[in-house]
Amino acid sequence: MTILEASERYQIPLEILREYERWGLCGAVKQVMGEWQYDDQDLERLSLILTLHDIGFTSEEVETYMRLLLEQRGTGKKRLRMLEQKRKAALDEIHFRERQVARMDGLRHRLLQEQQSTEEAER
Structure with a gap:
């Protein structure tokens, strides 16, 4: 699924998707013919990112949280x-x-x- 398809289908603002790509947190996201392709895992992460934004996290805090999440080991605390x-x-x-x-x-x-x-x- 392309960035535009993900944005339209799941009502995710393009700036959030671009921020996600910029952070390099895309797991299985592949660039195909110059466009990022999102899979289900990416959409789950994006859902969490939207939740974090909604509850008041700044972009920097979201990035930190997501990097900790991807590290997993010992980051729960x-x-x-x-x-x-x-x-x-x-x-x-x-x-x-x-x-x-x-x-x-x-x-x-x-x-x-x-x-x-x-x-x-x-x-």
């Missing part, structure tokens, strides 16, 4: 540490947003009370 760091950052962001929403709700509540008092006074 490093990859787990990377995932745990992203998880902690995501939870910190969630908690920050929850505090923001609570403060907004407090302001909204006060404003609604003021409006209600004004309407009652006008009656």
Whole structure:
């Protein structure tokens, strides 16, 4: 499957596919008549790359994670540490947003009370 076919069929942005090729992480990908040909294993790796991007990994972090994955031996702890760091950052962001929403709700509540008092006074 060519880069365009993989992009269209699996909705993978071309820049992600080109990045993958640039990293040299293609296992069985072969160049045929100047075009990369992707196999099922490559598509599985690309799926993981998309997941890593979706959960907030930078391109550099994705490349590091994928290189560790391909090394396999003794890299599980490093990859787990990377995932745990992203998880902690995501939870910190969630908690920050929850505090923001609570403060907004407090302001909204006060404003609604003021409006209600004004309407009652006008009656």
